Amino acid sequence: METTSSDKGLNGSILVRDASVEDISDVLVVEASGYDFPWSEAIFRDCFKDSYTFLVLLCDDRIVAYAIISDIVGEAHLLNICVHRDFNRRGLGAHLLHEVIKRARTQKCYSILLEVRESNLAAKLMYEKFGFSMIGVRKNYYPAADGREDALMYQLDVPDLSVDEQV
Numbered sequence: 001m002e003t004t005s006s007d008k009g010l011n012g013s014i015l016v017r018d019a020s021v022e023d024i025s026d027v028l029v030v031e032a033s034g035y036d037f038p039w040s041e042a043i044f045r046d047c048f049k050d051s052y053t054f055l056v057l058l059c060d061d062r063i064v065a066y067a068i069i070s071d072i073v074g075e076a077h078l079l080n081i082c083v084h085r086d087f088n089r090r091g092l093g094a095h096l097l098h099e100v101i102k103r104a105r106t107q108k109c110y111s112i113l114l115e116v117r118e119s120n121l122a123a124k125l126m127y128e129k130f131g132f133s134m135i136g137v138r139k140n141y142y143p144a145a146d147g148r149e150d151a152l153m154y155q156l157d158v159p160d161l162s163v164d165e166q167v
Contacts, residue, residue, distance in 0.1 A: 014092070016099045019054040019066065021045070026063035027056065034082040037143045047079075053103055057096045059087065067096050069103065069112075076104040076158075078114035093126055101130065104158050111158055115151035117142055124152065132156045 019027065024044050031038040047054045047068045057065035065083040069076050078100060083093045104112050115138060116123045132154040141151035 013058075013060060014095060015058045016055055016096060017058070019048075019056045021048060023056050023063055023066075027066050030063060030066055030082055030084045031080075033085040036145065039080065053100075053107070055096065055099060055103070057083075057092060057099075059092070065092050065096050067100050069100055071104075071107050071109060074108060074110050076100075076107070076109040076112045078112055081114075088122075093123070094129075097126065097130055101156070101158065109158050112156045114154050115141060116154060118150045118152055124154075127154050127156075130156065 024041060027044055028038070028041060031044075044054075051071055053067075053069040053071065055067045055069075056063045057067075064087045065081075067081040068079045070079055071077075081093065081096060081100070083096070101112065112132075114127070114132070116127065118137075133156070134152050135155045136153040138151040138153060140148035142149040
């Protein structure tokens, strides 16, 4: 489903659209800026399969964020969401998460699941602001500089009302 949403912000335009294979090199730059243990190009290429939604967020025509969602039998799993470190704390993650929730609703998903590093306070606060609830812990889920780090599992029941009315 090729849809876009746009807005004005950051002294320029913001656009969310479906990713294309041609976007992978830019997505890899965003990924490397955001994670000490980034996904490989091969993993991103696998995310163009039918059961995935791969979104990119552009500021002034530059890809600065992305999100990848897997839809399995009405349940959306937010596999990865990342904003380039130079664009953090500007509301872009929230803008992209808002679009993820809208997409999940359009795809008739009843819930969204995700994992987040226990140490990622900013992300946890954002998810909680959007109504996600912590539902569990995956022990030693993420690689970390000093070994492994737990993942907190969050879930959001996808509302029947439009996200615009909820957020």
